[in-house]
Amino acid sequence: MTTSGDSLVCQRCGSAYAADHRFCGVCGAELHPAGASPAAAAEIDRLAGAPYAPERNAPAPGSAPITPEPAYAAPQDDAFPYYIPPGRIIALTVLSSGLYVFYWMFATWRQYREHTGAIAFPVMHALSLLVPIYQFFRLHAHMRVYQELMEQRGVPTTLSPARIVLIYFGVVLLGMVSFILPAEGPLTTSQQAAYIAINVGQVTLLSWILWHAQTNINRFWQHRLGIRLGWMPLSFAEIAVVAVGLILGWGMLAIILIDPTLLNVGVEVPAATGTAPGS
Numbered sequence: 001m002t003t004s005g006d007s008l009v010c011q012r013c014g015s016a017y018a019a020d021h022r023f024c025g026v027c028g029a030e031l032h033p034a035g036a037s038p039a040a041a042a043e044i045d046r047l048a049g050a051p052y053a054p055e056r057n058a059p060a061p062g063s064a065p066i067t068p069e070p071a072y073a074a075p076q077d078d079a080f081p082y083y084i085p086p087g088r089i090i091a092l093t094v095l096s097s098g099l100y101v102f103y104w105m106f107a108t109w110r111q112y113r114e115h116t117g118a119i120a121f122p123v124m125h126a127l128s129l130l131v132p133i134y135q136f137f138r139l140h141a142h143m144r145v146y147q148e149l150m151e152q153r154g155v156p157t158t159l160s161p162a163r164i165v166l167i168y169f170g171v172v173l174l175g176m177v178s179f180i181l182p183a184e185g186p187l188t189t190s191q192q193a194a195y196i197a198i199n200v201g202q203v204t205l206l207s208w209i210l211w212h213a214q215t216n217i218n219r220f221w222q223h224r225l226g227i228r229l230g231w232m233p234l235s236f237a238e239i240a241v242v243a244v245g246l247i248l249g250w251g252m253l254a255i256i257l258i259d260p261t262l263l264n265v266g267v268e269v270p271a272a273t274g275t276a277p278g279s
Helices: 038-047 086-095 100-116 122-130 134-152 161-180 189-228 236-258 260-264
Strands: 002-004 007-009 080-083 229-231
Touching: 080 189, 086 100, 086 189, 086 236, 100 122, 100 134, 100 189, 100 236, 122 134, 134 161, 134 189, 161 189, 189 229, 189 236
Parallel strands: 080 229
Antiparallel strands: 002 007
16 A cells, blocks of 8 residues: 555555555455555565566565466466456357356356365256256355355455346346247248347346356455466366357257248247256
8 A cells, every 4th residue: 555645545556545445446456554564565465466566565575476467377286277267258158158157157166165165066056047946046145155255255346146136037038038939930020130139138148147257256266366376277068068059059049040940840849049048
């Protein structure tokens, strides 16, 4: 923390803040009292995962040195592979037509279990999104445990479980609407537009949910693990989920728009876009 006239300035981003603030409202860095020693200030920045700045003082004696951009550094053998880039979240959610939410629920619940040692079942937790009504309670619980974990550890968070569940309800509602749309014979322009709007709407809402949640979760890991934070590797299961979503989601939409009669070969197939998890 530094001072500029009568105002206090955050060491990390240079933004002014009030004396009673615990965290910077701009970058989320933990603010330390004016009387803190340079070594203590550097140690707090290190634990918060602050970016490297050459003009700062050396780290506290006996502590690990500050390294450039610890959360984005190349993977290390001793790093916890918990960081998931928000851009990757959005890209895989869009490519999978929203199906990526299942893998994300599994991965983040497994990380929570590893970090806290709590009894949890990541696979069952992810599959709970397939259960009508119950899916909302499990999603709320998933967001709530991370929100509470961040608050208990003093990490700033903008997670709102109720808001996320409300937005997810919109995803499910759009999926229900897709079932009442016709998928026989040539579709009118308005019907085709409705299918496209439903798919794009679902993917957009799911992308926002996962991006918002993962941004907060990344902040927690960065504050708690500092320079030992590494990227979560792209797994085969993750790629498989995206491939299945690409085929069942966007592929099904393409068939409906081009030739809906292909869906009625052999068996009757409901008019679904495949992008409404749990609907």
